[in-house]
Amino acid sequence: xxxxxxxxxxxxxxxxxxxxxxxxxxxxxxxxxxxxxxxxxxxxxxxxxxxxxxxxxxxxxxxxxxxxxxxxxxxxxxxxxxxxxxxxxxxxxxxxxxxxxxxxxxxxxxxxxxxxxxxxxxxxxxxxxxxxxxxxxxxxxxxxxxxxxxxxxxxxxxxxxxxxxxxxxxxxxxxxxxxxxxxxxxxxxxxxxxxxxxxxxxxxxxxxxxxxxxxxxxxxxxxxxxxxxxxxxxxxxxxxxxxxxxxxxxxxxxxxxxxxxxxxxxxxxxxxxxxxxxxxxxxxxxxxxxxxxxxxxxxxxxxxxxxxxxxxxxxxxxxxxxxxxxxxxxxxxxxxxxxxxxxxxxxxxxxxxxxxxxxxx
Numbered sequence: 001x002x003x004x005x006x007x008x009x010x011x012x013x014x015x016x017x018x019x020x021x022x023x024x025x026x027x028x029x030x031x032x033x034x035x036x037x038x039x040x041x042x043x044x045x046x047x048x049x050x051x052x053x054x055x056x057x058x059x060x061x062x063x064x065x066x067x068x069x070x071x072x073x074x075x076x077x078x079x080x081x082x083x084x085x086x087x088x089x090x091x092x093x094x095x096x097x098x099x100x101x102x103x104x105x106x107x108x109x110x111x112x113x114x115x116x117x118x119x120x121x122x123x124x125x126x127x128x129x130x131x132x133x134x135x136x137x138x139x140x141x142x143x144x145x146x147x148x149x150x151x152x153x154x155x156x157x158x159x160x161x162x163x164x165x166x167x168x169x170x171x172x173x174x175x176x177x178x179x180x181x182x183x184x185x186x187x188x189x190x191x192x193x194x195x196x197x198x199x200x201x202x203x204x205x206x207x208x209x210x211x212x213x214x215x216x217x218x219x220x221x222x223x224x225x226x227x228x229x230x231x232x233x234x235x236x237x238x239x240x241x242x243x244x245x246x247x248x249x250x251x252x253x254x255x256x257x258x259x260x261x262x263x264x265x266x267x268x269x270x271x272x273x274x275x276x277x278x279x280x281x282x283x284x285x286x287x288x289x290x291x292x293x294x295x296x297x298x299x300x301x302x303x304x305x306x307x308x309x310x311x312x313x314x315x316x317x318x319x320x321x322x323x324x325x326x327x328x329x330x331x332x333x334x335x336x337x338x339x340x341x342x343x344x345x346x347x348x349x350x351x352x353x354x355x356x357x358x359x360x361x
Contacts, residue, residue: 003124005235008352009140011345013132015086017121018094023083024132026069026139028352031077033142035070040138044084046337047134049328052179054195056328060087064135075142082135086128094120099313100321104303111314127240127331130338137341140348147351153211153340155182155332156296161194163187167212167294181336199329202306206241206299207332209339213347216282218273218290220350227286228293228350235342236297241331244298248281263291293347297339302328 004012008028015022029035041064048062049055062084069080097119101107106125110117117123141151154175156163163184174183180195182188198205221228229247236245253261256279263275263284275291282293304327311321328334 005238006345006349008356009143009345009349011133011136013129013136015129015132016118016123017086017126017128018118018123019086021083021085022128022131023081024136026080026082026136029069029075029077029080029139030143030352031075033075033139033146034073035066035075035080035139035142036073037064037066039141040064040066040082040135043134043138043337043341044131046176047130047334049334052333054179054192054199054328054330055334062131075139080139082132084131084135094325096321096324100319101311101314102303102321102323103309103311104300108312125240127328127334127338130239130341133239133345134337134341137337137344140341140344143348143351144344147217148215149347149351150214151211151340151343151347152214153209153336153343155180155188155191155336156208156210158182158191158207158330158332159194159198159205161187161190163191165210167210167292168214170212175336179333181333195330202323204302204305204327204329206301207330209297209299209332209335211295211297211339211343213282213293213343216288216290216293216347218288220347220354221283221285221287222350222353223286227283228288228346229281229283229286231346231350232293232295232343235346236295236339239297239299239335239338239342241299241302241335242297243300244296246281246296247283248294249279250281250296253279288350293343295339295343297335299331299335302331 010027012025044062044064048060050057050059065083067081067083069076069078152170152172163182165183170183175181178188180188180191182191233245261279263277263280265275267273278291282291304323306323308320308322313319
């Protein structure tokens with residue numbers, strides 16, 4: 001349970017952090033779409049560990065293998081299975097965790113739910129699980145290409161350092177111009193320096209990833225329980241370390257009155273409907289309105305820190321623990337492709353749902 005996401009575009013991830021491999025099975029991908037290993041690998045390379053001095057130094061090539069569902073660069077319409085082998089496990093770093101729970105990790109809760117857990121690397125609770133999501137997100141982008149949808153995510157904030165970015169014009173090239181993936185170059189320099197300082201102190205920091213989806217047509221979303229923002233929230237909040245989600249104005253919307261917050265409509269010369277503002281974030285009544293969809297996701301500081309902390313043993317006795325191993329001092333740079341992937345998976349699913357409705361009407 002809980003390992004499959006989506007209704008028509010269905011994604012199931014598998015594998016543990018220190019197991020033999022991680023991967024994904026995608027069911028429901030339409031046939032005859034261009035699916036290239038190069039595009040999939042490009043997204044995985046943005047997510048992989050060891051890519052810069054401010055990420056975990058675990059060395060994984062994250063080389064993807066397509067096992068089924070694609071032939072000669074085209075999807076067959078059958079399940080697409082992809083595999084990425086784990087190459088750089090250091091299971092000895094986790095020996096102490098057989099007897100102790102790490103603060104703010106999933107060690108205690110997994111034990112309470114299953115009565116057993118994969119101690120090494122956190123098992124399924126590790127960000128290593130997101131390899132399958134990002135690979136599937138690359139396939140979802142192929143579905144969305146037919147609709148002209150473009151998805152761009154970026155780091156907006158690290159700890160108390162905030163960048164300024166225009167969601168209407170930001171590009172992936174601008175995002176990937178630096179190792180922290182913040183398009184605001186001045187803020188990016190401050191973020192990188194702060195993360196390095198925090199890492200040397202044995203601590204960690206969190207922040208905010210923003211993401212925009214441009215070109216989404218009006219009409220996507222399934223009220224009332226499967227509203228577009230509800231599915232986006234579920235998808236993004238299912239990512240490791242994600243603790244907050246907003247669409248459009250989000251929590252800042254409480255600062256406005258109704259007349260200030262409303263997105264007034266207008267029709268252009270071709271009678272295409274748009275809005276003067278976009279505080280709704282491209283979604284109204286749970287359905288896309290044709291404006292760019294804008295979301296923000298808050299990620300907590302990485303739970304593993306290299307300082308002594310209080311905890312309990314598996315037999316519920318008080319003790320202390322100190323972090324070991326290789327961990328991100330800040331998850332934000334690698335979280336960008338993860339957020340993009342979840343947004344792509346949700347939108348691809350809703351694109352197919354809307355197509356099914358239109359075909360039946």
